[in-house]
Amino acid sequence: MGGPLDGVRVVELGVMVAGPACAAILADWGAEVVKVEPPDGDPHRGNLNTALFELDNRGKRGICLDLKRPEAQEVLSRLLADADVLVTNLRLAALARLGLDYDTLSARFPRLVYAAATGYGTTGEGADKPGYDMGAYWSRAGVAHAVTQAGTAPPVSRPGMGDHPTGLALAAGVCAALVRQRVTGRGEFVTTSLLRTGSYTISCDLISRAHGQVSATGLSRMLYNPILAVYQAGDGRWFWLLGLQATRHWPNVVRAIGRPELATDPRFATMGALIGNRDEALALLDEAFAERPLDHWAEAFDRHGVWWDPVLSLDEVLADPLAHAAGVFRPIAGPDEVPAPGRDAQADAAGASTAGGGPAERDPRPITVATPVDFGSLPPGPAPRAPELGEHTEQVLLDLGYDWPAITALKDADAIP
Incomplete structure (x- = not known):
């Protein structure tokens, strides 16, 4: 088809x-x-x-x-x-x-x-x-x-x-x-x-400015709250916390770092309080995350329902099993192959950690990056060459x-x- x-x-x-x-x-x-x-x-x-x-x-x-x-x-x-x-x-x-x-x-x-x-x-x-x-x-x-x-x-x-x-x-x-x-x-x-x-x-920044709101530019660590921010684990690897809804996600984060009592701490217990005390929260989390490598935090985050993602290098993206399972990459058809449209189903690239660590097993043919839309009716297959x-x-x-x-x-x- x-x-x-x-x-x-x-x-x-x-x-x-x-x-x-x-x-x-x-x-x-x-x-x-x-x-x-x-x-x-x-x-x-x-x-x-x-x-x-x-x-x-x-x-x-x-x-x-x-x-x-x-x-x-x-x-x-x-x-x-x-x-x-x-x-x-x-x-x-x-x-x-x-x-x-x-x-x-x-x-x-x-x-x-x-x-x-x-x-x-x-x-x-x-x-x-x-x-x-x-x-x-x-x-x-x-x-x-x-x-x-x-x-x-x-x-x-x-x-x-x-x-x-x-x-x-x-x-x-x-x-x-x-x-x-x-x-x-x-x-x-x-x-x-x-x-x-x-x-x-x-456009989010442009429309905010057009309506008289100040959009902070050049932010280096966080957008506006300390659990929508980037942190460094003890092994030097970086990751993002994705706690857009601060009140919902803060209790999960503090349980993951072994500090459940901070969930009801008045400095951080509401969205306004957490944002108002963001520098204090940032320092507290920096200290906690520096104590363990990213693999430790990956397991703790997944166990406690923390939303997060690692900051991957290009080599790590190429080896990431999640990216391969999502159809990010397709092999390029060889001279004797009949190419097909659609994503390539290289889902189980074994050997890489959740944080994008070890090498993934993937098709030995040269690869290309797939366009970012899939159709269920399209069969998997290699991409045609140029x-x-x-x-x-x-x-x-x-x-x-x-x-x-x-x-x-x-x-x-x-x-x-």
Whole structure:
């Protein structure tokens, strides 16, 4: 059985991360995606870490077209005539110069859902401003400021930190537009931006500030109460207590540290008291947690119903049995395997502790990170690999009705490599 987007045809004009990430999500959900690249390829192919390109381009067919050539534009027109969706994160002004803007294409292909990821939106002075997620999402949307401690430089965002949620948001918009397309027979102009996604990410802080409330930025230990805070165990490992409802969770925490009498201590017995005396509670818990290693606290927390999570390194996440059971990772299909959409059921990665300790047993094939939505109808299986540059050009052209003399003519015209 195919995915929920089985039968949906997508054409991608995308580079780097945000646009290709959207198309990769649609491919994971069952859509047929054709990635159109210029002869020198998506610039992301030049990244020394080839796994990054693989992450956002798996499951696609790849063709090369020089869209400056009219013959190549005719090929693209044939692709779009049979497509449901166009996904792009190229600058819209550049696309308009090629006659690939929404108004032009929707007049020719009224069913087409045109999905565009931008840096700063489609109107105003930012409409054609080039953007990367470190700028539009991380910096301009306020995310970096919110996590910066006073007197220090803003921290650097991680690769793709804004691109991937932007791609996910655009994929959600595409699916909504496809529902409408099925009802009305009409396409839609669907857009999101790095700036909009970043602002939505930090929206709790933004809306609080807009209503005159002060949002504390650059917090290093706790949000506002001492059991929604990070602590260090005696072996130097860090973990978060997740006691959002302080009155509910405080008794469990103090039982876990062997101090049940603190549950009714007037300094901490109510939400207001606990927050008002948070520095005292923080010091008390720091002293207790420093006495034992994290494995001890993991067992005590689970026994007493304390909500918590370890702060894992990247290597620990890769080995974490909980992450494998949750379908975070999928092996990449080998050259002779038939890949399937959906999560990979590598649930019981034995040998790692609850806190993310020992090495986990997992599939020896190279892995990728799964997109963060599962469908119960999808079978487990390996993820398809990303295409080589122009790998499917000739096959796609044959599928579009070109014969070999016509393909040779396209080569002679430099429309395809």
